[in-house]
Amino acid sequence: MTYTLITANRNYSSWSLRPWILMQALGVSFDDRIEPFVAASNYAAFRSFSPTGQVPALIDGDRTVWDSLGITLYLADRHAGVWPADEAARAFAQCAVAEMHSGFATLRSDCPMNVGVRVEPHIHSPALGRDIARVRELWEQGLERFGGPFLAGATFTAIDAFYAPVAFRVRSYGLDVGPAAQGWVDHMLSHPAMKQWEMEALAETWREESHEAEIGSAGRIIADYRDG
Numbered sequence: 001m002t003y004t005l006i007t008a009n010r011n012y013s014s015w016s017l018r019p020w021i022l023m024q025a026l027g028v029s030f031d032d033r034i035e036p037f038v039a040a041s042n043y044a045a046f047r048s049f050s051p052t053g054q055v056p057a058l059i060d061g062d063r064t065v066w067d068s069l070g071i072t073l074y075l076a077d078r079h080a081g082v083w084p085a086d087e088a089a090r091a092f093a094q095c096a097v098a099e100m101h102s103g104f105a106t107l108r109s110d111c112p113m114n115v116g117v118r119v120e121p122h123i124h125s126p127a128l129g130r131d132i133a134r135v136r137e138l139w140e141q142g143l144e145r146f147g148g149p150f151l152a153g154a155t156f157t158a159i160d161a162f163y164a165p166v167a168f169r170v171r172s173y174g175l176d177v178g179p180a181a182q183g184w185v186d187h188m189l190s191h192p193a194m195k196q197w198e199m200e201a202l203a204e205t206w207r208e209e210s211h212e213a214e215i216g217s218a219g220r221i222i223a224d225y226r227d228g
Contacts, residue, residue, distance in 0.1 A: 003030040004059040005071075006049055008037050010201035011226065012211045014113040014165035016056045017197060018068040019075070022161035024193035026081050030058075040210035069101045072158050082158050089152040092145065093159035096138055096152075100162045107131040111169045112214040115201035116226035121173045121219035132175055135166060139181040149187045156191070164188060168198075173219070202226050 005023060007016030023030055035046065035055060043053035050057040050066050058065040058074065065074045076082035084090045106127040124132075142151035142159070151159045167188040170177055177185065188194055205228035215221060 003028070004033055005030045006033045006035055006055055006057045006059065008035055008042075008055045009204060009206070009208065009211075010034075010197055011115050011204055012037060012113060012208065013055060014108075014168075015054070015068050017113075017165050017168075018161045019056050019058065019071040021164050021191075021193045021197065022072060022075065022082065022158055024196070025156040025161070025191070026075075026079060028075065028079055036206055037208045037211060038206075039208070068162070069097065072097070072161070076158070081155065084146075084152045084155070084157050086146070086153065089146045092142060093152040093157055096142065096159050097162045099138070100166075104131050104135070104166075107135070107166070107169070111173045111175070111218060112211070113165050113168055114172060114211070114215045115168050115198055116204075116224060117172060117215060117221050118223040118225075119173050119215065119219040120222050132177065135163075136177045136181045139163070139177065139184055143180055143184060149184070151184060160188065164194065167194070204228075 003023075005020060007013055007020055020032075022028075035042075035049070038045075046055065047053040049059070049064070051064065052066055054066070056066075056068055056071060058071045060074075065071050072082060084093055106125065110125065110128045111121065139151060146153040148154075150156050151163065167185045169175065170182070170185045171189065189198075202225055204226065
């Protein structure tokens with residue numbers, strides 16, 4: 001039976017990107033279903049397929065698996081390659097995934113994901129600076145310890161999926177993460193699955209007012225590559 005992965009707008013939905021790119025990169029077959037954000041709150045509509053009223057959600061037969069981390073753990077029980085095979089790399093990847101899942105609140109709020117725009121950000125707060133410095137530190141550690149080009153070694157794993165939205169944010173906001181970490185960003189942006197997500201994001205013609213307002217409050221939009 002084929003999975004169905006339910007995600008939202010390609011431009012905005014960083015949480016959706018995580019399991020989507022993980023499954024694409026690992027070659028896990030799934031039906032791709034988009035439920036776009038149409039208002040500031042989509043809770044009632046999304047409750048029809050997700051107990052949290054949020055995306056992403058994975059449908060496996062009569063079973064619903066929710067939350068990007070929950071989906072990742074579910075897939076790891078059923079498919080090879082979600083986590084690195086090397087024990088040290090796996091421990092690093094699992095800690096880094098947990099850190100992204102629970103942390104980096106300022107990076108999320110001050111630099112909301114929008115794949116199709118480029119933004120000249122307002123002055124960075126100290127809290128944002130700390131988040132960016134921690135991302136840089138973590139990426140540099142992974143690349144140095146495990147040899148790259150991915151964050152936990154030679155192959156794409158869940159840690160790369162969970163930080164994939166940050167790669168888009170680095171580009172959109174011109175964030176300085178240093179040369180080694182920028183090398184990972186460039187490598188990720190050239191990945192076929194990331195390029196497919198970007199292509200679909202740029203082709204989206206719908207806009208959601210609150211998400212667009214978040215981008216406007218983050219800084220001055222200097223380029224918009226989206227259709228429509």
